[in-house]
Amino acid sequence: MRAVVAALHQVWGLFVEDASFTAGILGCVALAVFVLPHTGLRPVWRGPALFLGLGVVLLENVRRSARG
Numbered sequence: 001m002r003a004v005v006a007a008l009h010q011v012w013g014l015f016v017e018d019a020s021f022t023a024g025i026l027g028c029v030a031l032a033v034f035v036l037p038h039t040g041l042r043p044v045w046r047g048p049a050l051f052l053g054l055g056v057v058l059l060e061n062v063r064r065s066a067r068g
Helices: 002-015 019-034 043-067
Strands: none
Touching: 019 043
């Protein structure tokens, strides 16, 4: 059983190295799905809004990583 848990932990680590980065991405996607449709924003601008939000999350993560 320990081997299975260790293997799952390794696989999880392959995809989720930085938990705050993953949480930020999931938060942006959740906002795009649940909030953007109710803002009155035209559908053509929802994709760029998601892209901008993900860019902000990425820049914040890079800034935090560069500090140390």
